Amino acid sequence: MTARPDVHGTSGAPTLGALTAGQLVRLCDVAGLSLADAYAYATVLIEALGPVAERPLDLPPLYRTFLSDDHTPVEYSLSFPPNGAPALRVLLEPGYAAGGRWARNGRAGLRAIREMAQRWNITTDLLDGLEDLFFPPSPQGPLALLCALELRPGGVPRMKVYLNPAARGEERSAETVREALHRLGHRRAFASLPAADGYPFLALDLGDWETPRVKVYLRHDGLAAEEAPALCRMDPGPAPAEIEEFVRTAAGLAPDLLDADSSETGGVAARLTRRPVLTCHSFTDKESDGPCGFTLHIPVRDYVRHDGEAVARAVTLLGRYGMDTAPLLRAPSAVTSRRLEDGVGLIAYLALAHQHGRPPRVTAYVSAEAYEVRPPLGSRPARAATAGGR
Template structure:
């Protein structure tokens, strides 16, 4: 991702209100614009007055660049529907603070907009944050029309007690709200494929009084095919066979498998029918499946024209919203979605404001969806979907009260096991890899590791600075055993990176970047729960950002490896053995901190 340079720093409100005003005029809501802008300000105050930083402390999951709000426009007939989705920002970057911020918005909605929160109160205790690894806790949205009153809804996180508890959370929530039979319908979906391929990711409630007030359950589908999506969506009353396949083929060329980012399905239930969903919606993360926004625009033009959707309305909206040439980035069109409303197609565009970052245009070849993933792509996807943060030690670290001595022991062992010799070991692999394309990517990563030529910015030096900043966290008693996990990992790393077959070292490098991203985000959250001054933690904040790009490069590396059984097996062996070594490393730290 390219960080946007902002010579004149803006607040979230200043940046968002300009986009929102342009959307209001383009959507034919000029008369309501002052009222809508005032509503936006009241719902996002006071956090929207904060100056936008390139890398925020809280990584909001609403947008790819972590902006804590998103605009969307639904096209159905001649009158667009404008929506605002936002995450109330807490005073501290942790789930408890964000939960309290969300509850304050709830109270504002009751006091000012007279919404009905009875159903939320019935399930509030289920969604109280208990797993600090969860990506969000409470979001809100408002739907706006030119000639109707606004409607509100909120989003809750089924994974708030951990991914493994998401199904139980959904089941209990539906039972309490009177949708007892709905769980059986949804359980059939999540049981159709291997464990982990389909997961409950969002639960939303309409905050209104009518019989048509919905509950919606969202599922994330990893590595889904259009055929599978057809099967999933067919449980909804409004579904028309063939819709999913046609939509996927129109939005993404050569669609066979959605592996870049999972597609999401959503099912709505209304009071009086808890067996059959009243509607099913397909959410496609188009930003990850198109080279740039101009290509997305062209695909939408074709689809709107074919289905007699309001093309002129779409053109007005995207021209008003975009503040850069569409071909110069990928991400304004974040999602496109399809559902049937009274048997008519309803297309929704989810528009990212790109307050923090702009994704550069992608290589056209990189966005094509493979007919079937290669064996090495499957390895990368497996380790992406099965995060190292599921390890019992990291789970305990996140779920319990922050423990600085345990963090110190963990990082001291990371220093000894990985950081001290990482650059030298990676350089050893680079020198012996005979494929220049692979060598280029690894060399770029090594250049980042070595501070882009600035010795004071090398990651090893910055890590030493970090350890100095947290010296007071050091346990009272330190022995040789304190560093045993790091020494054992270091010995393994030396062997795998110097293996005579450099492709074994390449497999290790691929997994290290994936696990590094997951580890850095987890540890970053823990640091933000402490009182340590983040300016002294530059290694961590910089690594959080760099590892996102490096981990993405792992899939590219997997695709570059020649289709040779010998090379594939070497990379697989290096990857799997490295993952085992990292698991053993965390086992050792767990023993030190929580069992000894």
């Protein structure tokens, strides 16, 4: 029988591990996982955080992690298929306890990844073959290594790792992605990618995946909704109108979501100039000339006044695709007791994923908010551009 993890902290004081383990247990219930699986996965999370799990929450974050706005090293997501329960994922920084020095952080993260992989009999050969590219002696960039676990019944997750293409320097990001794809056997993949303003991640599926993917994430600064369809390189792919409609709805640019005095009306292209849109391009077939998957990530938290609006947009999108909205509506209370209208950022991203041979999926990314709640925005927030990735 699986032991129940400590979700209160050994001293009774709130700790990072206690908070996030409790959130994860409740989100497992939202996703329809058993209590035994929930406790098993919460234990994995606490172990992956290491000694920092016992860090009291009245202390500031250990350092300014790239993973979340308030620097919690944990984030959740619910990925919704049509007519089924959502898949729950937890994204974490496995080297967080090593601090903000990327060389030490990255090596600690690698050790944690390999220990988790060994527990579940997952091979890390693909990751091992890229170690020199993404973990140089003096790494650069905003992060070292992230890990996502897709939580499945039975206590054995699917694993994904996210690597930093800027590790050898931002100016070499494209070169690093190209070389990584070449080593992985996808020699024509890089040429199929659209133009981008940056390469925030390269991701690998590890473990029991039907068709393991290599995924390249691209950043698009100041994107207009009507420009988004051209970023999809799947063939066949979703209709251009579907892509544009998703951007408009998620970012609040649909006509029924705009303010009466908004400058986005009148046929003027509205550019997403706060936090940039990300696209993800998935590759499975090494002989193919292009990607088999395309995902749009809209940073909804920068285009709403408060989380009530973000949830409403997510409900609209789920309904459009025939997906069950009940788990999404339960998710916020599994993570926080605050009112949705009292902050912004609990729903960080809304994403639309298309993959050959599979129905589309909508994903909502949920923040842990361990250290801070961003106050709701005013009715007309400043439209200053930001350089942030996530």
